Amino acid sequence: MIQSIQTIPGGTVTSPQGFLAGATSASIKPGTQRLDLAMLFSTAPCIAAGVFTRNRVAAAPVLLCREHLSEGKARAVVANSGFANACTGPEGLEDARETASLAAAKLGVPKTQVLVMSTGVIGVPLPMERIREGIKRLSLSPSGGNELAQAIITTDTRTKEIGLDFELGQTRATMGGVAKGAGMIHPDMATMLSIITTDARVDPAYLPQALVQAVSLSFNMISIDGDTSTNDTVLLLANGLAGNSPIEESSPHRQVFQEALNRACLYLAKEVARDGEGANCLIEVCVEGAASAEEARAAARTIVASPLVKCAVHGADPNWGRVLAALGRSGAQVDEGRLEVFVGDICVSTGGRPQPFDQDRARGLLQRPEVLLRVCLGLGDGEARAWGCDLTEEYVKINSAYTT
Amino acid sequence: MIQSIQTIPGGTVTSPQGFLAGATSASIKPGTQRLDLAMLFSTAPCIAAGVFTRNRVAAAPVLLCREHLSEGKARAVVANSGFANACTGPEGLEDARETASLAAAKLGVPKTQVLVMSTGVIGVPLPMERIREGIKRLSLSPSGGNELAQAIITTDTRTKEIGLDFELGQTRATMGGVAKGAGMIHPDMATMLSIITTDARVDPAYLPQALVQAVSLSFNMISIDGDTSTNDTVLLLANGLAGNSPIEESSPHRQVFQEALNRACLYLAKEVARDGEGANCLIEVCVEGAASAEEARAAARTIVASPLVKCAVHGADPNWGRVLAALGRSGAQVDEGRLEVFVGDICVSTGGRPQPFDQDRARGLLQRPEVLLRVCLGLGDGEARAWGCDLTEEYVKINSAYTT
Numbered sequence: 001m002i003q004s005i006q007t008i009p010g011g012t013v014t015s016p017q018g019f020l021a022g023a024t025s026a027s028i029k030p031g032t033q034r035l036d037l038a039m040l041f042s043t044a045p046c047i048a049a050g051v052f053t054r055n056r057v058a059a060a061p062v063l064l065c066r067e068h069l070s071e072g073k074a075r076a077v078v079a080n081s082g083f084a085n086a087c088t089g090p091e092g093l094e095d096a097r098e099t100a101s102l103a104a105a106k107l108g109v110p111k112t113q114v115l116v117m118s119t120g121v122i123g124v125p126l127p128m129e130r131i132r133e134g135i136k137r138l139s140l141s142p143s144g145g146n147e148l149a150q151a152i153i154t155t156d157t158r159t160k161e162i163g164l165d166f167e168l169g170q171t172r173a174t175m176g177g178v179a180k181g182a183g184m185i186h187p188d189m190a191t192m193l194s195i196i197t198t199d200a201r202v203d204p205a206y207l208p209q210a211l212v213q214a215v216s217l218s219f220n221m222i223s224i225d226g227d228t229s230t231n232d233t234v235l236l237l238a239n240g241l242a243g244n245s246p247i248e249e250s251s252p253h254r255q256v257f258q259e260a261l262n263r264a265c266l267y268l269a270k271e272v273a274r275d276g277e278g279a280n281c282l283i284e285v286c287v288e289g290a291a292s293a294e295e296a297r298a299a300a301r302t303i304v305a306s307p308l309v310k311c312a313v314h315g316a317d318p319n320w321g322r323v324l325a326a327l328g329r330s331g332a333q334v335d336e337g338r339l340e341v342f343v344g345d346i347c348v349s350t351g352g353r354p355q356p357f358d359q360d361r362a363r364g365l366l367q368r369p370e371v372l373l374r375v376c377l378g379l380g381d382g383e384a385r386a387w388g389c390d391l392t393e394e395y396v397k398i399n400s401a402y403t404t
Numbered sequence: 405m406i407q408s409i410q411t412i413p414g415g416t417v418t419s420p421q422g423f424l425a426g427a428t429s430a431s432i433k434p435g436t437q438r439l440d441l442a443m444l445f446s447t448a449p450c451i452a453a454g455v456f457t458r459n460r461v462a463a464a465p466v467l468l469c470r471e472h473l474s475e476g477k478a479r480a481v482v483a484n485s486g487f488a489n490a491c492t493g494p495e496g497l498e499d500a501r502e503t504a505s506l507a508a509a510k511l512g513v514p515k516t517q518v519l520v521m522s523t524g525v526i527g528v529p530l531p532m533e534r535i536r537e538g539i540k541r542l543s544l545s546p547s548g549g550n551e552l553a554q555a556i557i558t559t560d561t562r563t564k565e566i567g568l569d570f571e572l573g574q575t576r577a578t579m580g581g582v583a584k585g586a587g588m589i590h591p592d593m594a595t596m597l598s599i600i601t602t603d604a605r606v607d608p609a610y611l612p613q614a615l616v617q618a619v620s621l622s623f624n625m626i627s628i629d630g631d632t633s634t635n636d637t638v639l640l641l642a643n644g645l646a647g648n649s650p651i652e653e654s655s656p657h658r659q660v661f662q663e664a665l666n667r668a669c670l671y672l673a674k675e676v677a678r679d680g681e682g683a684n685c686l687i688e689v690c691v692e693g694a695a696s697a698e699e700a701r702a703a704a705r706t707i708v709a710s711p712l713v714k715c716a717v718h719g720a721d722p723n724w725g726r727v728l729a730a731l732g733r734s735g736a737q738v739d740e741g742r743l744e745v746f747v748g749d750i751c752v753s754t755g756g757r758p759q760p761f762d763q764d765r766a767r768g769l770l771q772r773p774e775v776l777l778r779v780c781l782g783l784g785d786g787e788a789r790a791w792g793c794d795l796t797e798e799y800v801k802i803n804s805a806y807t808t
Contacts, residue, residue, distance in 0.1 A: 057732030057740060057756070087728050087740070089757035122725020123758045230729050307711070308803055315804030321526020324491050325634050328461030336461060336491070352461070353493035354527045393797035399712055400719030 002259050004167040008174070011163010012145030015176035016199035017241040018043040021144035023151035026134030028082030028127060029120070037134040038151035040077040040195060041107055046237040048074035048115070049208040051215045053232035059086030060096040061116040062233060068100070068112045072204050074237055075109040077195055079117040079152045080131065081180070086230035087123040095126045102135045117193050117233050119154055119180060149178040152193055155398055156180055160271040166260045168253040173200035173242035177264045181272030194219065194234040194268055200257055201240035203248035210261055211236045218265035221297070221386040222273040223305040236261070273387040274369075278394030282387060283313055286374045287332075290382030295332035300386035302330035303373065310391035313371050318362040320348045323373060338378030344371075406663050408571040412578070415567010416549030419580035420603035421645040422447040425548030427555035430538030432486030432531060433524070441538040442555035444481040444599060445511055450641040452478035452519070453612035455619045457636035463490030464500040465520040466637060472504070472516045476608050478641055479513040481599055483521040483556050484535065485584070490634035491527040499530045506539045521597050521637050523558055523584060553582040556597055559802055560584055564675040570664045572657040577604035577646035581668045585626075585676030598623065598638040598672055604661055605644035607652035614665055615640045622669035625701070625790040626677040627709040638669070677791040678773075682798030686791060687717055690778045691736075694786030699736035704790035706734035707777065714795035717775050722766040724752045727777060742782030748775075 014021050023038035050069050052062045068074070078099050085092050096116045104111035118126070149159035160179040165172055179194035202210070215234055240246075247257045274282040285304040290296035303309055306326035312319040320341045328334060336352030344365035348357050365371065371390075418425050427442035454473050456466045472478070482503050489496050500520045508515035522530070553563035564583040569576055583598035606614070619638055644650075651661045678686035689708040694700035707713055710730035716723040724745045732738060740756030748769035752761050769775065775794075 055729060055732035056736075056738045057728045084725070087725050087753065087756050087758070089740070089755055091757070121723070122729060123723075123753060125758070230725075230732060307799075311800055311803030314800065317804065319525070319527075321488070321491050321634075324461045325459060325526060328459035328634060332460075334460045336493070349491065349527060351493055352491050353495070354491070354529070391800055391803075393800045395711075396715055396718065396795055396797045396800060399715030399795075400721065 002256055004256065005260050005263060006165055008163035008165055011176055012161040013040060013148060013176040013178045013195055013197050014142055014145035015163035016174040016197050018199060018239045019176065019197045020140035020142055021148040022138050022140040023144065023147035024134050024137045026130045028080055028130060032082070035147060035151035036082050037080045037131065037138065038148040039103060039138050039140060040148060041140050042075055042237060042239045044239040044241050046074050046239040047072050047202060047204045047207050048235065048237045049211045051211055051234045053230060055230050057087065057230050059084055059118060059231040060088060060092035061085055061118045062231060063093055064096040064100060065115045065233060068115055071112070073113055074115050075113040076103055076107055077115045077117060077235060078103045078135070079148065079193065081152050081154050082120040083118065083124045083126055084120045084122045084231050085118040085126050088125050091125060095128055098128065099131060102132060106135060115235055117152070119152060119193050119231055122230060145176060145178065152178065152180045154180065155277050156275050158275060160268050160275070162264050162267045164260050164264055166256050168200060168242070168244040168247065168256060171242050171244035173198060173244055175200070175260050175264050177268050179268035179272055181275060192229065192232055192272055196234070196236045196261065196264055198238045199241040200238055201242060201244050201246045202238040202257065203246045206248045207236060207238060210258055213258065214261040214265040217262055218269035221301065221384070222269045223301060223386065223388045270387050273389050276389035277398045278392040279389030280314065280392060281368065281390050282370045283310070283389060284370065284372050285386045286372065287377065288374070288383050289377040289379055291333045291380045292382045293384060296382035296384035299327050299330040299332040299375065300384040302326050303375065304386040304388035307391055310388065313366055314390035314392050316363045316366040318343050318348055318359065318366060323375060324349070327375060332377070333379060334377065335379060340376040340378070342374040406660055408660065409664050409667060410569055412567035412569055415580055416565040417444060417552060417580040417582045417599055417601050418546055418549035419567035420578040420601050422603060422643045423580065423601045424544035424546055425552040426542050426544040427548070427551035428538050428541045430534045432484055432534060436486070439551060439555035440486050441484045441535065441542065442552040443507060443542050443544060444552060445544050446479055446641060446643045448643040448645050450478050450643040451476055451606060451608045451611050452639065452641045453615045455615055455638045457634060459634050461491065461634050463488055463522060463635040464492060464496035465489055465522045466635060467497055468500040468504060469519045469637060472519055475516070477517055478519050479517040480507055480511055481519045481521060481639060482507045482539070483552070483597065485556055485558050486524040487522065487528045487530055488524045488526050488635050489522040489530050492529050495529060499532055502532065503535060506536060510539060519639055521556070523556060523597050523635055526634060549580060549582065556582065556584045558584065559681050560679050562679060564672050564679070566668050566671045568664050568668055570660050572604060572646070572648040572651065572660060575646050575648035577602060577648055579604070579664050579668050581672050583672035583676055585679060596633065596636055596676055600638070600640045600665065600668055602642045603645040604642055605646060605648050605650045606642040606661065607650045610652045611640060611642060614662055617662065618665040618669040621666055622673035625705065625788070626673045627705060627790065627792045674791050677793050680793035681802045682796040683793030684796060685717065685772065685794050686774045687714070687793060688774065688776050689790045690776065691781065692778065692787050693781040693783055695737045695784040696786045697788060700786035700788035703731050703734040703736040703779065704788040706730050707779065708790040708792035711795055714792065717770055718794035718796050720767045720770040722747050722752055722763065722770060727779060728753070731779060736781070737783060738781065739783060744780040744782070746778040
């Protein structure tokens with residue numbers, strides 16, 4: 001725990017110096033009035049990195065971001081909700097390219113330094129006429145982060161935003177972030193849309209590593225439904241306006257920066273899991289004593305993604321057998337005689353056997369807004385945490401009628 | 405299609421010669437009156453094979469079956485519902501062993517030739533007093549197959565039974581089967597409880613191979629919820645009373661026997677999928693043109709298990725983008741430009757792009773009791789089919805309150 005990292009009340013993606021944002025209602029889904037088109041802009045050049053879906057059916061904006069990030073530089077991000085611009089063929093890629101070009105012309109920056117993100121229904125071409133008009137109308141301000149956060153959500157019930165500031169020696173720097181989640185979320189990839197900004201100066205060679213580390217502990221450890229999106233994207237933009245000496249692998253302040261980044265990603269990832277489609281609670285699964293860290297990760301992810309575990313939590317049912325069944329198919333080594341399972345602080349099973357416990361108290365713990373399930377394997381030092389949410393009737397309702 | 409294989413109306417696990425069965429209500433779950441303890445017995449010695457869960461947390465009856473099948477012989481099976489005798493420690497294995505011994509004493513057969521199956525709640529010791537009494541009370545008859553089928557179901561809404569007869573040269577032989585399914589079902593393993601019986605004479609070296617092939621095309625291609633049980637077991641018992649010359653790898657009649665076995669397993673597996681917890685329909689996913697058969701299997705299984713695809717079918721929503729998103733994370737090679745997606749006979753996407761189609765007709769096809777989704781990859785000869793069911797609010801309700 002690094003004490004100098006502090007949360008900024010009301011902090012968001014425009015909290016760091018030099019970042020502006022804005023959003024508009026472009027009626028991307030016909031008939032809707034909500035904010036659905038947003039832009040983020042840095043007044044100073046940024047170095048940038050991204051982590052993207054590993055789905056082999058990758059959306060056009062993902063393809064364009066990968067192309068534009070090949071030089072590791074960016075000035076702006078255009079994001080829309082409503083349609084995902086996925087499974088839209090070569091025309092979809094042209095649409096993404098045109099979106100970037102229009103934003104570049106408006107902002108006076110090279111088009112290859114504009115990144116694009118889309119989320120929403122797959123397989124519908126973007127309504128470019130309305131996007132062209134929307135981009136014209138967009139206006140930017142240093143307090144526009146919340147508007148951007150609103151514009152990118154879909155079935156989310158609330159925005160996900162964070163701001164942190166931290167000391168890099170004598171310099172104070174800031175980091176901001178937004179994310180959207182809700183459905184088609186699973187740890188097999190970067191997981192949804194998120195933008196992290198910072199005014200810290202960071203060495204371009206180090207930035208992508210820092211992002212990969214933070215994502216592996218956060219966005220890649222959440223699951224809402226086991227489905228992985230064609231559009232998952234996490235972007236990190238650093239404009240250097242804080243004026244610190246550049247952070248690189250060997251910097252004395254690397255650890256502070258990495259922890260701020262980890263903390264921002266973890267906060268946003270947990271907010272995404274907590275606000276999963278139809279969810280009533282956040283589930284945290286902690287696996288300890290696994291034979292390796294990799295096995296601990298596999299076990300934690302499998303347990304938190306199990307529909308039966310998620311239903312049991314929804315029903316406040318301390319049905320720990322489902323936790324062990326999920327553990328058993330995770331690929332992690334298991335010695336039943338050494339197992340311990342906890343609901344919150346209550347041990348419900350030891351040595352692979354039932355353990356008498358206070359059912360009412362366990363039910364009470366499962367009805368809290370944050371539920372902790374802990375499994376100790378007793379085999380080694382591997383530890384991991386994963387996050388998800390309960391599975392409710394509402395999830396099914398939302399997803400039975402999404403395009404209609 | 406082998407013409408000589410015919411379905412026996414009302415056929416079940418006691419249809420083949422020499423197989424008797426019976427069931428009783430042992431109140432294994434206190435207060436219940438339903439049939440919950442059953443026995444199958446062959447009047448003649450059988451060769452036997454089994455396919456079991458690959459979950460590392462395997463239930464006591466699975467451990468005992470593996471031990472007893474090491475010689476490939478069996479005379480009887482005892483099965484119970486209510487409690488799964490999983491995560492019950494060494495005492496659970498002793499309980500399974502005692503169950504087998506009591507049945508062996510009653511039937512006058514070696515205890516190592518009695519197999520045991522359990523299904524139900526994990527982590528609760530079997531009520532051995534009631535099981536001892538139940539075994540005493542059990543009576544067997546050549547028409548007892550349906551009682552056995554009733555006794556092994558849990559959240560199933562109906563029994564799954566089949567009988568087939570077929571010609572092995574001049575001899576007519578019979579095969580019967582039962583299964584139970586409903587929840588915790590996923591193709592990572594043998595999938596639930598099923599017993600297949602036959603009076604055909606089969607070479608002991610060939611029997612396990614035949615079962616593995618049939619299971620790989622049937623039980624291992626269904627998914628209800630992606631969760632894999634600690635108790636999944638498929639048993640095959642052959643008592644040879646038909647008197648045919650033994651079927652082995654090189655027999656002229658091997659193909660007839662294998663197809664009868666495939667057909668019995670496939671029928672039961674599809675019945676299990678169709679009757680998934682809360683399900684309204686059977687979903688069949690057909691993948692064609694994959695780079696390999698293995699990739700086709702992975703793609704079909706991933707698509708049929710996707711919660712978002714299952715919800716879309718439930719909502720009669722031809723949201724084919726979810727099919728492609730699932731395909732993209734399945735590990736199968738994909739060239740978006742060559743893809744075609746069909747709902748029933750309607751092409752809804754070609755070349756990774758939307759394709760105009762009759763929405764109302766597609767919705768109509770998605771409201772039928774059997775829904776076909778077909779994906780053509782255009783890359784090779786790999787083909788596979790997988791089966792599942794829609795995801796409904798009812799699934800969540802059932803699984804939020806299972807132990808309570």
